[in-house]
Amino acid sequence: MTRQDLNRIAKGKCGTFPGTFGQPCSGRRGAVRRDAVRRAPAGLLRVLVAWLMASLSLSSAHAQVTFERLLNSAKEPQNWMTYSGDYSGKRFSTLDQVNITNARTLVAKWVYQTGTTGKLETTPLVVDGSMYGTAQDDRAFALDARSGRPLWMYQRQIPADIRPCCGRVNRGLAILGDKVFLGTLDAHVVALDAKTGNVVWDVVAADYRTGHSVTVAPLAVKGLIVIGISGGEYGVRGFIDAYDAATGERKWRLYTVPGPGEPGHDSWEGDSWKYGGAPAWNTGTFDPVTNQIFWPTGNPSPSNRGEGRAGDNLYSNSLLALNADTGKLNWYFQFTKHDEHDWDATQVPVMIDTSGRHWIAQANRNGFFYVIDRATGKLVSATEYGKTTWSDTKDAEGRPVAKKEASPTLEGHTVCPGALGTTNFMAPTYDPQTGLFYVTARDQCDIFSTAPQPYEAGHAYYGSAYFPSEDARPYLGFLKAIDPATGNIKWKFQHTSPTWSGVLSTAGGLVFSGNAEGNFIAFDAASGKPLWHFQMGGAVYAAPMAFAIDGKEYLAIAAGSAVYAFGLP
Known part of the structure; x- marks a missing residue:
């Protein structure tokens, strides 16, 4: 609850306390407040005062998130x-209070x-006790990270004729200074006051009527907010x-x-x-040593017809390796040339x-795991990490080369991986303690x-059809x-079905991930042994994160339409 909310209630204006304090303000000015004080037991009053003080503390304790803080996270x-x-x-989180010896005792x-x-x-952000996240239809929210209690909520009014291809989703926010930043389904970029959720500025990135949208979690670099379309x-x-x-x-x-x-x-x-x-629909990374932003890009259009x-x-x-100050392209590495299978490289x-050695690694949608020298963009290695049939040779640089017979045909034939890829938008993790890269x-x-299809602005442009091959069952995750x-x-570790969860590793020797059945699972990072799980009741399409408050470590993840936080008893 903000100071504005408290002032409104104190003045007797309409409003409610959340939770058990649900009595609405009504009647003459201040009447409910004074009557409630006269009738309330002393213990309840103490709880109310403590709750109000916590609200004030949360609203005032948030420090500016400077670029230096982000650099030294x-x-x-x-x-x-x-x-x-x-x-x-x-x-990767350096928190280690939750570890391989006690993970089995985690509770919601x-x-x-x-x-x-x-x-x-x-993926929620947590700064100084406040959590910031997003939901379907460009809803943004702030919570008390201790309790999950809402602090504010922003709901964008989305045009009825938006055309997002793959769900009305959003992957998160960026934070810088006293603002959080949101990309929207109608292709705007919005700055919100981190304390109140009020709009500070709202700019148009592109025309949503031609199919543009912004679903990416922005990246705050220096004084800039970087997004991909x-x-x-x-x-x-x-x-x-x-x-x-x-x-x-x-x-x-x-322009990509x-x-x-x-x-x-x-x-x-x-x-x-x-x-x-x-398109550039997933979040990149930033190297402050070379002042380069590394940003991945997606499929050419039409996606399945060359x-x-x-x-x-x-x-x-x-x-793409970009100068952070100017956006100038320093170097690029193309994973799949002339793609005809919708294998976005947006991981x-x-x-x-x-x-x-200074590398940049990507588990690609095309089924190969790539390691690249991040100073030069030269390929170090490309190795198969999933079932692939589209390539059996490599070029002089070591890059997998597509077989001619892998191209889509009028009759159709089976290619592995499918259009959803060996992985997709699911965020991976790298644990410097084990030296291992973990990926769904x-x-x-x-x-x-494939079939001919003319381009028409604002209409789907695939140039093909694809569907799962019955001959390739079972589908595995x-x-x-x-x-x-x-x-x-x-x-x-084999799940019971293909899954969409991202991954988190921690200094406690753990890897956390979810699955399509709604489980949140802790694994031994060294062996892959499952140590604990919790059934959340909704499929996981998000990636977990870790934070701490008052010396206590928490894990958080979104599942179904809810956000869950876990900790030790």
Whole structure:
């Protein structure tokens, strides 16, 4: 509850206390307040006073989240201040109070129902005792991270004719200064006051009527808010934007499909670049040493038909290294050239430093695990980590090369992995203690067919159809631990079905993930042995995170339409 809410209630204006204090304000000014004081038992009054003081403390204790705090987030393990926990993308927490010896005693501490329907893909942020998250239909909220009690809620009024391809989802917020930042389904970027949820500024990134949207969790770098656009299923021309955090002014834009006269433009046939796709719908990472933002891009459009867009189709399905100040492209690495299977490369890139080597790693949707030198963009290795049939050779750089017969046909034939990929948007994690990279993986093959389709602005633009191959059953889901130095799979845990959860690792020797059946599971990071699970009653499409308050460690994850927090008894 904010100071404004308390003042409103104290003045006798309409409002209610949450929870057990649900008596609405009514009658003459202040009457309910004074009557309640006269009638209430002393113990109840003490509880009420303590609750009100906690509310005031929460509303005033929030410190400015400076760029320096984000840079030095390792010094604040109690907070989770970016989508991946820090700029590296590791999604690793140095908290170790919950560990392999006591994880089996974890209990649910609180549950927050978002009040929306449909899946949640958000990773909440926690700063100084407050939690910030998002839900379906561009709902943002702030909670008391101790109890899950709501502090404020923002609900965007979304146009009725929006056209998101893959659910009305949002993956989270960024925080900088005294504001949190939200991308929206109608392709806006919005700054909200972190204490109140009030709109500070609201700018248009693109026209939602042509299929653009923003579902990504923004990345706050220096004084900029960086976002990528969604809409590759509608033939948008992808881009990455940076906005001034204070004013909302756009500072730079990099189109992920180069125009005439730009390097890479000749990788597109005719005018196909105008609706070439390459969206940037998942969050990147930032290297402060080189001042580079690493951002992944998605499929070319149409996603499953290569005719009419001959060439490599740069910079689709690529990892881009950008100057953080200007957006200038320093280097790129393309994972799948001339993609015809919807294998977006939008998986979170993870920065790894080991034995004097500075890598960036990605478990790609196409079934290969890539390690890249992050200074040069040169490929270090590419190893298969899931079931693949589309490639059996590599080029001179070591990059897998697609077989001609893997292309979709009019009749259709089976290719592995399927269009959903060996992994997808599910956030991975890297544990520097074990030296292992953990990722949700799936084995599913699809039958891909193709047919001519003209581009029409604002309409789906696939150029094909695909559906699961019955010959490739059973469809399997895994959590896999990969050694980046060798590409070897150290261990794997098989779920009962393909799953969509992200992954978290902690200094307690644990890896946390969820599954499609609604379980939240703790694993031994070294062996993959399941140590504990909790049934949340809703499928998991989000990634977990960790935080601490008053010296107590918590784990949080979204499942179904709720956010859950867990801790030791």
